[in-house]
Amino acid sequence: MGGAAQTGDRRTGAAPRDRRAVLGLMLALVLLVGSDVFQVVLGGGGLSSIIKTALYLPMLALMLFYRHHLLRGLRAAPEVTALLALAALSLGWSVSPYDTLRALVPLLVTSGFAILLGSMLSLRGLLLWLAALSLVIMLVSFGMAAVFAEARTSPPWGDAWRGAFSHKNGLGAACSAGLVLTLGAALMLRGWRRGLMLAGALGLGLLLALSSARSAQLFVLAGLLVLATGAAVRRWRLLWAWACLAGLLATLALGSAVLGTDLALPLFEAIDRRPTLSGRLPLWQLLQPHIAERPLLGYGYNAFWVEESRRVYEIGRDPSLFHEPFYSHNGLIETLLNLGLLGTAMLALAVLRLIRGILRVLPGPAGALAVPFMAFLVMFVLQNVTESYILSRETIYWMIFVAVAARFGILSDALRGAVPAHRPPVGHGATAGGRP
Template sequence: MTELSHTFETARGTIGPLERVLSAIPAIVLFYVILLNPLLTEGATVGSAENNIAAAEPNRLNQLFWLGLFGLTLFSAGNRIFVIFDRLKNPAVLFIAAYLVLAFASVTWSPVPGIALRRILLQTIFVLVLAIPILVSRDTGRVISGLLAVLALAVWINVIAVIIVPPSPIGHVGLYAQKNALGATMAGAFLFMMFGFFTRRGAMRWVYLATAFAALALVVMSQSKTSLALGIAAPAAAFGLIAISRGLNIGLTGLFLFSAVFGLACWFFFSQAAQFAFSDLSMLLFDDETFTGRTTIWAFSLEAIERSPVLGHGYASFWATGTDSSVFREAPGFVASLLQSHSGYLDVLIETGAVGFSLLVLLLVFTLTQIARLARHMPGLAWLCLTILIFAMVHNSMESSWFRGFSFLWLQFLLAALLPASQRPAKPDFAAGRP
């Protein structure tokens, strides 16, 4: 690929103060997700039964923040808020909306309707405060600049935290409760910093490059193997796919799907020929045969799916719902203290069944197709979005983030789905070094 640049339609005329506020809202969301919220929840004990019970209770401060930000989003959008209805024609936006509608409907069959309704309301607000600024703003480049600034700040704050705070026995945690959170956050920051390096001009591109190396160093220091592997493999795979697609003039969507099927077929034949089982891969990666206990979690999750395979148990109605939940009563051993199944795909099946899973698959497919269209004229942005898509799809095989709270990976995926659906490209602001 000869360039990694992107362009956005910018406002014709002067950007007003409300539009500037609207453009800053995704950066505010990101600041809360990766910097402020971890500090507010610092005292949580990961994996304890008490934390599981506490997670079922409402967080008033959290609710006030999201409600206030939602109000600010609507106010700053003004009359442009109605543009959002036109954006619903975009398939990726449509399937995000469809899943949220299904989640609202699932309150009627949820065993904990009060908890489910509270969580789907907050999830909808979270999606909207990201979607509205991206889809209706006339200055999407400013949105991206704000996100890059917050991520760079997060990297250097975590550098200071790692210097000051001694590591845990299994790796540095930075500002977060566990090492995997630091690893996943810094891996995402690394992707965006590299994007900033390739798309900006002048001194700032070298600041982004230095920050990218710092982020990668933090991933290594966290000893989060999954984040490190994906942080290197996902951008390389996205770069290769786009380069081959553009060089050979073949469709990126077809190339992606062919590569995925071919890779799975190669793994199958290799595992059969070399007698290399799934448990052997777990031993190689985690020094045990259960993917650090995940096989036990997955077995329990599959049993839960069998009870309600079509519509599921209800959105956010299975994990972290208190002492009356089937998880607390029936889950074996440590599983009773967990807040997720450590698989985003299993959690979607548990919560919204085969219907919700189908909507997720369609969302992923149409996100891929619009990234493919973007790659024809904006390869840099397409590279970032495709990297995030690959990272999220693989990461959700081991962790859970699809339509889940306001995790950083879910936020990144929403950006990958919404940015290609936003305003059409025009003049190359970033290539000129403008914010």
């Protein structure tokens, strides 16, 4: 990954060996904190939580050491920064301050670390780093499946694999993102490096199939379609991007119109799932009155799904559900419950800023590098229809989104002339370059 190496030198001002060590450490930290390796190995419980919490210390140390990168990333993605700040402020109106505070620390640490990563690496370097992370996730998941029977099951889904994650959907989301990113990296590389990425993509595809995560399997097709068409179109990338966005909106609108009707039955039969989206549709209906009770600011971050609360008890006992839920299985609804309309508006602005950044990069010399990230963005939006990865603490999927948002925010500012393309090193060898 020579391209990433050269990029790293310009970004950190460190010697190549030191830079590789830093990026390797960051990869290990994201893997161990963003997955559930310790939970699978140790069987859950307090020890795995203690180990994960201890890993916050090196993450915080790196954020402090490269604080100029962190601050630049925070400024370049103001809506993400505001969303995180709102989550912190929600401690003041949370219906369960203890649960909000307990979840807030990992959210801020992992999100801040992702912002640091997006600020430190170039666009090419970020793509290759994320592809390398995906390869490691694949190898660790296969290794754990070979050693631990728990990694090859995902109760109550029987023999659905979960690999290095606590649930099959976690493995499915990581593999779907990794599949697109490794294939995107393969388009940028040559020789044995390209072969490595293609082999990794095959492994990730196999893991995705073994996870039986139907949503991830379905939505990765959209990501692969975006990636394939983007790689084929060169002179008309802006038109291609607008077509992708129009297709995404049309898919969301069509899905909203046909879900819960007989028109959707053939699709559910094809993917071997219930027409209720495994109980999601009745759950979303049950949550509407609760959203209306606190529409502006929500219940506070991570405060709604308190097991002891009467509202959760009543939802879980509703006859239309066949399980007791602990989250909404929808990113938009979960954001409304957490931070209300204000938080949802900030999220929408963050997505729009990322789209604007991609559109600004596409016509330029780094346009090909933006294609895999457009594919990831399409998948991220679709995945949050049936799952919730928005503001999800200790989750690789959310960390990827935050890192990508920070990187494209920096590039967008540089391209419109708000900041210089690159500056002299500022403290600890940090540079503020806006180059792709």
